[in-house]
Amino acid sequence: MELAVIGSAKPLSVSDAVFGREFSEDLVHQVVVAFRNAGRAGTKAQLTRSEVSGTTKKFKKQKGGGARHGDYRAPIFVGGGVTFAAKPRNFAQKVNRKMYRAAVCAIISELNRQGRLKVVDSFDVAEAKTKALVAKLNEMGIARPLIVTEDGSDALFLAARNLPYVQVRDVQGLDPVALVGAEYVIMTAEAVKKVEEWLA
Template sequence: MELNVIGAKPVSVSEAVFGKEFREDLVHQVVVAYRNAGRAGTKAQKSRSDLSGTTKKFKKQKGGGARHGDFRAPIFVGGGVTFAARPRSFAQKVNRKMFRGAMVSILSELNRQGRISVVESFGIEQPKTKQMVAKLAELKAEGRVVLVAENAPEALYLAARNVPYLHVVDVAALDPVSLVGADKIVMTVESLKRIEEWLA
């Protein structure tokens, strides 16, 4: 299959990467796992056994109303938490085949929806936000935009850093969450070939 390149002749790409059917179940699993991997999981609370203080029974068992043991019980202010949270890992296992399959599925669906644009190069040689805004307007890229540029000059990153909802990444930094949430993906032909080598 072929993808149109803005201002140049179309480029041939593998249908195994940009023409697969959409696997919603696989994409959902990989996206959830990717987001969970970014969670710190450091939440912690103290149960009654973690608190300092005496465990002496502060009142007699009978004749004083409710029966109590010590003030560290969860029913008292300053007592322990009943089911105290502990630090935990939210990581989910996703093997390489699943991850690559999800990326192929996402790219194929983006291509079907016309949300992928290909250019020879971005042509940003100076770190000027004005140039980047003009380039995006020329490419009709609006909303959340991801620029995929392999071996991009520093000027491209500097020109893009002050534009809201615009991210510049290389192929190695592509992730399913950014792709799913993007309104437009703009990539260079070089990046396209690297993605094809990676996922084919």
């Protein structure tokens, strides 16, 4: 298949397997959830009743005082332990490389079908000025894009840093969450070729 290149009369020939794959919502959902879970710290920790500092002495007699209690570390008391205390854990889920690549292919293909994938010859700014990048995006009529370059310049990264809905990634830093969250994806022709090599 061929992709239209903005600012060029010559289309870009690409693989159907990467840019024309059928969309699988279940696969994409599984990979996106796994990717986000892998970024979780999992450092939450609470104390059980056996870990709370304090005496284990029975603080009142068994009978004659209403409810029966052993010690103040029980979960029903303020300062007591937590019933089902959270402990540090790893949230990572196993995703095969083949599944991961298939999900990225499916997302890119769906973006292409919806007309949200824009291919340009090159994308850069002369100086690290947010105003220059905003003007360039307004010229293209695109807001909230994910810009994917083969190796983005420092000026482009710095220009986009202050825009909350604009992300700049190189091909190595491309991930399914960034692709799913982008309203439009602007990709340079060189980046398209690198993505094709990676996912083929």
